[in-house]
Amino acid sequence: MDADVLVIGAGFSGLYALHRLRSRGFSVQALEQADGVGGTWYWNRYPGARCDSESYYYCYSFDPELEQEWRWSERYPGQEEIRGYLEHVADRYDLRRDITFGVRVSSAEWTGDGWTVTSEDGASRRCRWLVTAVGCLSAANVPDIPGLADFAGRWHHTGQWPHDGVDVGGKRVGVIGTGSTGIQAIPVLAEQAGHLTVFQRTANYSIPARNAPLSEDEMATTKADYPEIRRIQQGSTNGHPFVLSDVDVLDLPADQRRELYEAAWARGGLRFRAAVKDVLTDPAVNEVTSDFLRDKIAEVVDDPGTAETLTPRDHPFATKRPPIDTHYFETYNRANVSLVDVKADPIAAITPGGVRLESGAEHPLDVLVFATGFDALTGPLLAFDLRGRDGRSLRDAWRDGPHTHLGLGVAGFPNLFTITGPGSPSVLTNMPTAIEQHVDWIADLLERLRETNEVAEPTSEAEEVWAREVARAADATLLPQAASSWYLGANVPGKARVFLPYAGGYARYRATCDDEAAAGYPGFGLGPRVEVGVA
Numbered sequence: 001m002d003a004d005v006l007v008i009g010a011g012f013s014g015l016y017a018l019h020r021l022r023s024r025g026f027s028v029q030a031l032e033q034a035d036g037v038g039g040t041w042y043w044n045r046y047p048g049a050r051c052d053s054e055s056y057y058y059c060y061s062f063d064p065e066l067e068q069e070w071r072w073s074e075r076y077p078g079q080e081e082i083r084g085y086l087e088h089v090a091d092r093y094d095l096r097r098d099i100t101f102g103v104r105v106s107s108a109e110w111t112g113d114g115w116t117v118t119s120e121d122g123a124s125r126r127c128r129w130l131v132t133a134v135g136c137l138s139a140a141n142v143p144d145i146p147g148l149a150d151f152a153g154r155w156h157h158t159g160q161w162p163h164d165g166v167d168v169g170g171k172r173v174g175v176i177g178t179g180s181t182g183i184q185a186i187p188v189l190a191e192q193a194g195h196l197t198v199f200q201r202t203a204n205y206s207i208p209a210r211n212a213p214l215s216e217d218e219m220a221t222t223k224a225d226y227p228e229i230r231r232i233q234q235g236s237t238n239g240h241p242f243v244l245s246d247v248d249v250l251d252l253p254a255d256q257r258r259e260l261y262e263a264a265w266a267r268g269g270l271r272f273r274a275a276v277k278d279v280l281t282d283p284a285v286n287e288v289t290s291d292f293l294r295d296k297i298a299e300v301v302d303d304p305g306t307a308e309t310l311t312p313r314d315h316p317f318a319t320k321r322p323p324i325d326t327h328y329f330e331t332y333n334r335a336n337v338s339l340v341d342v343k344a345d346p347i348a349a350i351t352p353g354g355v356r357l358e359s360g361a362e363h364p365l366d367v368l369v370f371a372t373g374f375d376a377l378t379g380p381l382l383a384f385d386l387r388g389r390d391g392r393s394l395r396d397a398w399r400d401g402p403h404t405h406l407g408l409g410v411a412g413f414p415n416l417f418t419i420t421g422p423g424s425p426s427v428l429t430n431m432p433t434a435i436e437q438h439v440d441w442i443a444d445l446l447e448r449l450r451e452t453n454e455v456a457e458p459t460s461e462a463e464e465v466w467a468r469e470v471a472r473a474a475d476a477t478l479l480p481q482a483a484s485s486w487y488l489g490a491n492v493p494g495k496a497r498v499f500l501p502y503a504g505g506y507a508r509y510r511a512t513c514d515d516e517a518a519a520g521y522p523g524f525g526l527g528p529r530v531e532v533g534v535a
């Protein structure tokens with residue numbers, strides 16, 4: 001064996017897995033395709049790239065000394081700052097000596113006593129336990145639009161942005177996509193481009209982020225409050241340190257309701273959602289909230305036709321991942337920005353000179369930006385050939401959609417652990433919080449396996465129970481109502497329509513994982529072993 005554990009990836013999850021498992025006495029090696037650490041924050045260098053979680057809690061909590069020594073500069077950390085933070089973590093805990101950079105894993109195969117992991121350079125490595133830390137929003141989704149290969153300008157997906165930047169100064173720039181990424185990039189690109197054309201398929205809600213520098217006083221208060229901040233996060237639905245409102249907005253007289261919404265709007269960011277009780281479970285609450293946000297678009301955008309096109313009417317607020325922004329809707333008041341509704345008039349082709357719509361209308365472009373998102377959650381795991389017992393591939397096992405136990409393991413794939421896998425609450429949770437919980441839980445299980453020599457493999461029964469719970473949790477919310485959401489796999493043609501993340505809340509999920517551990521990991525086939533076939 002080359003190591004007890006091989007970890008694939010060196011972003012937030014891979015770095016912490018390496019650190020935590022090493023500190024528990026395992027030999028660990030991490031394989032990273034990039035030339036540096038950071039994962040998502042290594043690749044996503046598009047203009048305006050920034051985290052939607054606030055900096056003081058979008059960070060690790062495992063070491064109070066790290067919390068005290070790091071200083072965030074803004075309310076929301078930008079891509080460069082997060083990458084700098086992760087580089088600092090890699091140095092501070094001496095992680096780089098166990099990371100091989102520039103290695104892209106092509107396959108991983110269970111051999112009965114461990115895993116053989118092969119990379120594109122032909123090298124193979126052996127380990128007993130395989131931990132995937134490949135991210136859940138890391139497989140770029142570039143739509144298959146005819147003609148792209150013949151485009152004479154430059155095109156880029158936001159998640160694969162060139163490290164030396166893209167010169168858009170004075171150029172005709174097109175952006176396809178108005179999700180969180182497009183909404184961050186559009187205002188920045190508009191300031192630099194000669195003309196910016198936004199191709200919008202689904203109109204989106206967005207809340208002003210209200211980003212601002214963090215003062216010394218604010219940082220000092222946060223640092224003093226960290227124990228309490230972390231306590232609230234651990235008991236929360238989304239891993240955010242917000243106390244959710246207990247006010248029933250429908251019971252409020254109109255003026256007080258307006259006041260509540262305006263205050264939440266002024267506070268900005270994801271805190272807006274926390275201010276509205278039951279917004280994701282009660283359709284009537286959601287409707288008044290959605291109306292408030294629709295009205296804001298009409299207030300901000302000067303041209304009524306453009307405002308109407310920008311107004312979401314086909315899905316309730318926050319049923320797609322709610323973006324937050326800096327001057328997004330205001331951008332449409334600029335003379336050099338135009339909006340194209342590609343739901344009404346879909347993109348037919350990319351031509352050498354730009355984008356052609358089905359109506360025949362042509363939009364000439366020098367640069368085309370795909371802010372078209374990711375093959376979320378399953379994409380990164382299916383990007384390499386993962387083979388479990390009897391040589392069965394994950395692609396085959398997940399043909400009709402993913403099935404996991406707790407998002408952490410897959411039947412038929414012994415000694416494999418999937419940080420932030422499908423069926424976990426990761427993408428609905430502040431990511432570092434979810435990651436630390438996953439890794440700590442996996443580390444405890446690996447300690448047991450080291451002691452007992454058992455092999456951990458989810459049972460099919462456990463997967464079925466968990467799949468029912470994931471579906472139940474989603475159905476208890478309005479989330480499945482957004483038909484085009486990547487939560488449902490709907491953004492990738494041919495992908496099975498299954499609600500992918502666990503929507504029952506972070507605290508509940510954590511308790512479920514703790515129960516599984518306390519019971520001796522029955523869902524992972526430990527303890528008295530029940531023989532089951534792979535479904």
Ligand code: NA7
Nearest residue numbers: 137143177178179180181182201202321371372373484486
């Ligand atoms: P998203 O949220 O998946 O947004 C992608 C956007 O691209 C969305 O507006 C899509 O429209 C649009 N899109 C995708 N394919 C096409 C085609 N073929 N034609 C036109 N428009 C298209 O990805 P983001 O990168 O913005 O955000 C991903 C997550 O990263 C985010 O939620 C945060 O968690 C961080 P659609 O809505 O599908 O109609």
